[in-house]
Amino acid sequence: MLNLPVPDPQVMARRAEIAAHLRTIVPDGVVADDATLTAYDGDALTAYRQIPLVCVLPKTAEQVSAILSYATRENIRLVPRGAGTSLSGGALPLADGIVLSLTRMSRVLEIDIENRCIVVQPGVTNASVTRAVEAAGFYYAPDPSSQIACTIGGNVAENSGGIHCLKYGLTTHNLMGVELALLDGERVRLGGKHADDGGLDLLGIVAGSEGLLGVVTEATLRILPRAPASRTMLLGFPTVSDAARAVGAIIAEGIIPAALEFMDKRCIEAVEAFCAPGYPADAEAILICEIDGMDAEVRDAGERITAIARASNAHEIRDCRDNADRARVWSGRKAAFAAMGRLRPDMLCMDGTIPRRELPHVLSEIAAMSEHYGLGCCNVFHAGDGNLHPLIVFDVMAPGDLERAEAFGADILKLCVKVGGVLSGEHGIGVEKKALMGEMFSDPDLAQQQRLKCAFDAQSLLNPGKVFPTLHACVEQGHMHVHGGHLPYPNIPRM
Amino acid sequence: MERITPQTEAELSDAVRDAALNRLCFEIVSGGTKRSYGRVTEADRLLDLSHFSGMQTYEPDELIFTARAATPIAEIEATLSARRQMLAFAPADWGPLFGEKSGSATLAGVAAANACGSRRFKSGAVRDHLIGCRFVNGDGEAIKAGGRVVKNVTGFDLPKLLCGAFGTLGALTEMTFRVVPALSRAPAIAIRDCHADEGLSLLRKAAGLPFEATGLAYLPAQLCALSTALHAAHLSQANGLALIRIEGAEDPVIDKIARLRDIFSKQNLTVLEDDVTAALFAEIGNGTPFRQHNSDIWRLFVPSTRAYEALAESEASFWYADWAGEVLWLGLPASREVEERLRKITAKFGGSAMLMRAGAQARSRLSVFEPEPPARAALTRAVKTAFDPMHLFNPGRMYEDV
Numbered sequence: 001m002l003n004l005p006v007p008d009p010q011v012m013a014r015r016a017e018i019a020a021h022l023r024t025i026v027p028d029g030v031v032a033d034d035a036t037l038t039a040y041d042g043d044a045l046t047a048y049r050q051i052p053l054v055c056v057l058p059k060t061a062e063q064v065s066a067i068l069s070y071a072t073r074e075n076i077r078l079v080p081r082g083a084g085t086s087l088s089g090g091a092l093p094l095a096d097g098i099v100l101s102l103t104r105m106s107r108v109l110e111i112d113i114e115n116r117c118i119v120v121q122p123g124v125t126n127a128s129v130t131r132a133v134e135a136a137g138f139y140y141a142p143d144p145s146s147q148i149a150c151t152i153g154g155n156v157a158e159n160s161g162g163i164h165c166l167k168y169g170l171t172t173h174n175l176m177g178v179e180l181a182l183l184d185g186e187r188v189r190l191g192g193k194h195a196d197d198g199g200l201d202l203l204g205i206v207a208g209s210e211g212l213l214g215v216v217t218e219a220t221l222r223i224l225p226r227a228p229a230s231r232t233m234l235l236g237f238p239t240v241s242d243a244a245r246a247v248g249a250i251i252a253e254g255i256i257p258a259a260l261e262f263m264d265k266r267c268i269e270a271v272e273a274f275c276a277p278g279y280p281a282d283a284e285a286i287l288i289c290e291i292d293g294m295d296a297e298v299r300d301a302g303e304r305i306t307a308i309a310r311a312s313n314a315h316e317i318r319d320c321r322d323n324a325d326r327a328r329v330w331s332g333r334k335a336a337f338a339a340m341g342r343l344r345p346d347m348l349c350m351d352g353t354i355p356r357r358e359l360p361h362v363l364s365e366i367a368a369m370s371e372h373y374g375l376g377c378c379n380v381f382h383a384g385d386g387n388l389h390p391l392i393v394f395d396v397m398a399p400g401d402l403e404r405a406e407a408f409g410a411d412i413l414k415l416c417v418k419v420g421g422v423l424s425g426e427h428g429i430g431v432e433k434k435a436l437m438g439e440m441f442s443d444p445d446l447a448q449q450q451r452l453k454c455a456f457d458a459q460s461l462l463n464p465g466k467v468f469p470t471l472h473a474c475v476e477q478g479h480m481h482v483h484g485g486h487l488p489y490p491n492i493p494r495m
Numbered sequence: 496m497e498r499i500t501p502q503t504e505a506e507l508s509d510a511v512r513d514a515a516l517n518r519l520c521f522e523i524v525s526g527g528t529k530r531s532y533g534r535v536t537e538a539d540r541l542l543d544l545s546h547f548s549g550m551q552t553y554e555p556d557e558l559i560f561t562a563r564a565a566t567p568i569a570e571i572e573a574t575l576s577a578r579r580q581m582l583a584f585a586p587a588d589w590g591p592l593f594g595e596k597s598g599s600a601t602l603a604g605v606a607a608a609n610a611c612g613s614r615r616f617k618s619g620a621v622r623d624h625l626i627g628c629r630f631v632n633g634d635g636e637a638i639k640a641g642g643r644v645v646k647n648v649t650g651f652d653l654p655k656l657l658c659g660a661f662g663t664l665g666a667l668t669e670m671t672f673r674v675v676p677a678l679s680r681a682p683a684i685a686i687r688d689c690h691a692d693e694g695l696s697l698l699r700k701a702a703g704l705p706f707e708a709t710g711l712a713y714l715p716a717q718l719c720a721l722s723t724a725l726h727a728a729h730l731s732q733a734n735g736l737a738l739i740r741i742e743g744a745e746d747p748v749i750d751k752i753a754r755l756r757d758i759f760s761k762q763n764l765t766v767l768e769d770d771v772t773a774a775l776f777a778e779i780g781n782g783t784p785f786r787q788h789n790s791d792i793w794r795l796f797v798p799s800t801r802a803y804e805a806l807a808e809s810e811a812s813f814w815y816a817d818w819a820g821e822v823l824w825l826g827l828p829a830s831r832e833v834e835e836r837l838r839k840i841t842a843k844f845g846g847s848a849m850l851m852r853a854g855a856q857a858r859s860r861l862s863v864f865e866p867e868p869p870a871r872a873a874l875t876r877a878v879k880t881a882f883d884p885m886h887l888f889n890p891g892r893m894y895e896d897v
Contacts, residue, residue, distance in 0.1 A: 114699060115798045137705075159648045170646065172655070173623055186870035193798035194846035195620075195821040196609070198864035199893065200664075200875050204622050204655025208648045225705040248556050254579070254676030254744075294705070296750035297743060353644040355557050385646045386557075425646035433649075440649055444636040448882070449651045455877035467650065 002048065002431050004465035007096040011076055015053055018076065018098070022056045025066045029057035029104060040081065040099045044146070045089035045432055046346070047402055052079065052093030057101045061179065061187060061217035064100070068215065069185030071098060077461050080211040082123065082154030085146040087349050088430030090158060090210050090466060100215060102153045108132045109218065115193050116223055117176055122153025122216045126160075129221060138223040141168035144426070145334070153216045159208030161426035163259040163333075166384035167292075168224065170426065172207035177220035180206060180213075183457050192220055205452065210428050211463040213456040230258065230292035231302050232326040235309045236280035236316030240264065243285035244359040246312035247383045250289070251356070253308060255301050259290040260384035261333050264363060267340070267378035267391075268332075274339035277332030280316040287383060288333055336380045337391065343376055344393035346402075350409050352416030353387045353425035365415055366390055373408040375401070387425035388416065414439055429467045437469050447472075496522070498541040504629070504637050504668050507544075511666070511887060512635035514540065520887045523662040525565040526601040528590030529608050533661050533892045534863045535855050542888075544603060547668050550574055558674050559626070559643060564603035564667035571602065575674055583675040584621050585612030588781045592792070592852055603667040609659035612780020613710040613740070616702075616818040622658035624672050630657060630665035633883030638665070645673050656878070662889040663897055664882035680748040683710060683740040683772040684755050687733045687763040691715055692803045694737035695820045697759065699799050701739045702819040704758070706751050710740030710772075711819040712779045718815050721784050724774035728767060738779075740772055779817055782824060782851075788813055790826035791853040795837060797821070797846035805840045829853030834861050841865060864893055 011018075019032035031037055032054045042049045053076075058064050071078050077097035084091050093099050105121035108128070112118065113136045118129060126147040129140040143162035144150055150160070156178065161170045168174070177191030180202075190203040197203075206213055237243040243262060250257065263271070263286050268279045279286055287309075291301045302319065309317050320326040341347055354362055363379060370377040376393045390412055394405040413423050417439045424433060437446060446468060454474035456462075465471060499521075501507035514521060522538035524530060525545060547563040550571065554560065555578040562571060568586045575581050587610040591597050600610065606621045618624075627641030640653035657664055686697055694713040701708055719725050719733045730736065741751045756764060767775065778784065785792050790813060797805045802820030813826030827833045829850055837848035847865035850858065867875060872894070879886070879897045886896065 112798075112800075113703065114800050116703060159652070161646060165646070169619070169623070172652070173619055182870065182874070188868070188871040188874060190871075192845045194796045195615070195818055196794075196796040196847055196849070198796075198847040198849050199867055199871070200878055200897075201622055201655055201659050202871075202874065202878070204658070205651050205653070207655075208652050210648075225703055227705045251558060251676075252556055254678065256675070293707070294747060294750055294754070297747035300744050300746050353642075353646045355554070355644065357556060382646070386644050387646045421644050422642040422647045422649045424648045425644070426648060428648050429650065437650065440642070441639065445639050446650075448632060448636070448638045448640075449653065451881040452651055452653070452656075452878065455874065455881040 002465070003469070003471065004094060004431070005077065005471055007094065011096040012053060019054045021070060022054065022067065022098070025070065026056055026058050026063050029059065031055040040084070040093060040101065042093070043084040043086040043089060043091040045087055045092070045430065047396060048089055048092050048431065050093045050095055052099040053096050055099040055101055057104045059104050061181065064181045064215055064217050065185040065187055067098070067100060068181055068183055071461060072183045072185070072459060075459060075461070077464055079463050080153070080157070080215050082151035082157070083125070083149045085150040085154065086158065086430060087351065087427040088424065088432040090428050090430040092431050094465065102151065105217070112193065113138065117193055117220050118223055119218060119220050120152055121218060123151050126150050126152060126155055133223050134226070137226050139226050140221055140223055141174055142171045152219050152221070156207055156216050156219060157209065157211045158426070158428040161382070161387070163261060163382065166260060166382065167256045167258045172204065174222045175203065175207055175219065176222055178203060178206060178216045179218035181215040181217050183459070183461060187217060208428070210430065210467050212453050212467060213462070227292040227294070229295045229298040230290060231298045232320040232329055233289045233302065233305060234279070234316065234318040234320070234329050235287040235289060235314045236283035237285045237312065237314055238283070240285045240363050241360045242313045243287055244356065246287060246309055246314065247356055249308045249312060250305055251384065253304055255291070255304060257289050257301070257384060258292040259288070261288040262381035262383035263333065263336065264379040266376070267336055267380055270339040270343065270378055271332040271335050274342060275331055275335045277328050279332055283316065288329055333380065340378055340391045340393050344395050346394050346396045348392040348394070348405050348409050350390045350392065350412050351387070351424050351427040352413050352421055353385070354416050354419050354421035356383065356386045358419040358421070362388065362415060362419060366412055369408055369411050373404045375405055375408055377408070386421065410436060431466055434467055434469050496538065496541050498543050500543040500546055502546050504631065507631050507666060507668065508635040508637055510542065511631055511633065514887050515633070515635065515885050520890050523666050523889055525603040526567065526590070526599045528595040528599050529593060529604055531593045531855070532589070532608055532851065535859045536889045536892045538890065542666060544666060544668070551669070555580060559671060560674060561643065561669060561671040562602060564670050565601045568600045568602065568605060569598045576677065579677045580674045581677045582624060582672060583614060583618035584624050585614035585780050586610060587612045591786050592782050602670050606658045606667065606670065607660060607662045613712060613776045613817050616711055616821070617707060617709045620658070622655040625654045625658055625670060626673055627671035628654045628657060628667055629669040630667045632665045633885055633887050637668070641671070643671050661892045663879055663892055665888065678742040678744065680745055681709070681740060681742040681769050681772055682748065682752060683738050683767045683775070684752060684759070685730060685765045685767050686737040686759060687730070687765060689735050689737055689762065691735065691806065694735055695802050695816060697737045697762070698739070698819040702799065706741060706755065708739050709742045710738060710776050712738045712776070713816040713820070714738070715815065717813065718784050721787070722775065722778055724771055724778055728771045730765065738775065740776060779815065784815060785824065785826065785852070788826055791829040791857070792851040793825045793827050793833070793837060793848055794851050795823040795825055795840065795846065795848045797823070797840070797844045801844040805844055808840050809837060829857035829861055831861065
């Protein structure tokens, strides 16, 4: 059903030999017994599990190169893996594939405050990047909700966002350079501490490539000076439309808040029962708005947002007075997953992006779908950039529940595309949404993307079966593989 | 050269297929202002995209617009400014550097050449604002890439790859950009009479402050004397100027300017009015000082902390710096000797050197772009072939066979 590559029994029969060879590369970092391999059998898309053939945990870029060139020589598939927090199954292993876990490459290599950047290995966690530079008054802006666990390598692969990306951008906007290990074991530098490389912007496509193009062995990240002031406001609205109108008005006013989060009534009720963050009980929707900057900037934006909220019928406008109050307001937003998790044992977190103005329409459609499928759903929404996270709760043990939950999720994403949005804002396509790629792209569109994949990975060895709905060998793509960069038809004169 | 001017995407596809059959290749032009930027393209036909012009949808509330690829930037900016919005990367008007008309640059041309002004330092390059596009590839297929929302990881980010590709991967037909609110105030602090070393170090200091400066440039005395904007502000006698532009609403801007005055109280300071600041940063982003100066131009990209050393080793006497020193505009001859000197600098400090303006002969003889190590060069060629297998588009524009 997931349409993953058919495992090659000949490769599967070679587990001991492959493990032994990998041990010659990484003597203390190869796992090849099923019991231990269960730790690597999937990611945060919990409905799918697969024990890999073997897992290797390199410590150096040289080892990564050696593993890649060995796998290429032997035609063995690989799945790169960070912390395994992907919500789209990006790190789902293959039965005949090597899991290449980067978690032991977790050193901060260089802190360069004067050039406002930090150089890290791919297994460094997102949160520890900020920890490394906060004493100097700096931080790393992308902050996916899994930031205490998720790694920079995974963030680059999924182009992770987070609550603050409305103002500060996604991973791609804060990524200055990478060292990328290619399938043949060569490592290339893309970008660095400078603005322009010249040449094609290969760094731009590596961000968000879901581990299909190469393995990041080092990343240079932009760090920013921490704003001295910030202010968190809680706004309660009698209708979804009022809240949506306030979002539009804030943006139209020229204010770019650091964060602008939306929660619907079902979500408010679930988190109130879970951790009592003190959200207004009679609100159909709330917005949590955070603004940051210099004192005067924050004061000015706060006043304008208050006026907009009033004009949009807000019946609750609360300005968090201190850090404790602010932490309480944010606790509800951060606990949304956990709160929904108490309702039913399993959850699907969807991730479409829509034009902001479509929010009231999309939410009412989702409510109707929830009714139709008989499954609960609540909505949290990065409102400023239109990124919707419907949380569908179900019970995987209940017959038919998983199928209904997936169909419900697929309907939501099709609706996102129909209103002018996209399938994924920040979680990636992985295995979860690949069957829906045809909703957004035509066959030639997808074939073009797959030809790009082939330019990096002619044997389709790196994370195959992800992102694209169908598997193609590169020769089927209508193009000759260009070996070593030589032109096809070298004898045709080109003037 | 035969000029082909397709009127529709279907006609464009046909033209490409026809060229493939006949083994003919194209030089792609949109506004045609930067034809002598990059290596010399030896093409059989001119593929003129100028018919793909005009705003299609502008949604100010969603902060996006979609326009046909050859729409003039001037037309886009007029439409956006009527709603107090703008393109955040400050599209540069480089035409006059190449002897072409001012104000004729188009969306596609600016994207293909990655032509950004001073705001890039804070807001990113063209690629950070192009969220979706349509283009025709070398097989004559019309391809859609990206989307119409800012936050999107649905498939590979092809729009980013097309930016800065000098038309070597495909012919753009339609582009969707995100825009930002234009802020009501944009003055700058000018630190007067500082030597390049000191000026560049002051800019770095400002870059590390949480003021979100949107322009950090340094002009040496010779350049101050040439600036029309500075002449109007009676600063053309300055012996070196470090410029810090601040943007925002009225009160926050006044506050930030006051704080900057405190921080840099030991220096000679002048606050530049918004209109002077705008004119000055337009000159800086557009390379205006080089319009009258007939030298060849190199642009050198190095880490900010290395800017002064790089400058000294470049031996340039006519130059200026933008992006807190991350880009140096250098008036140096397009000679083998200078090329070697600059490549030595980039090898030492990291970065790249690009020959921006020179005669056709020099642009054929020298590496216009920073040469790539073999593994990366092979990847570049494989990517080119993935989009344009017959090498129909702008052959040789970036590298010998790309």
